Amino acid sequence: MITRKSTLLVGTMALLASAGWAEAKTVCYVTAADSHAYVTPANKALDARAKELGIDVLSLSQNFDVQTGTE
DSSP states (O other): OOOHHHHHHHHHHHHHHHHHHTTOSEEEEEESOSSOTTTHHHHHHHHHHHHHHTOEEEEEEOTTOHHHHHO
């Protein structure tokens, strides 16, 4: 069975791979929270891999606030 952490990691890697194909220098990453036990590993993995590839990441977070997420 695939865990949520694995699913997040696969999604993160797909995002970075697609950014590489487009030769992007900056990608926007929308996350549920900046810091949370569930999403922090994915956020850190994305930032680390992006740094290795020379990609700037613009992270946007709704911090589990519905109103912020709809703006």
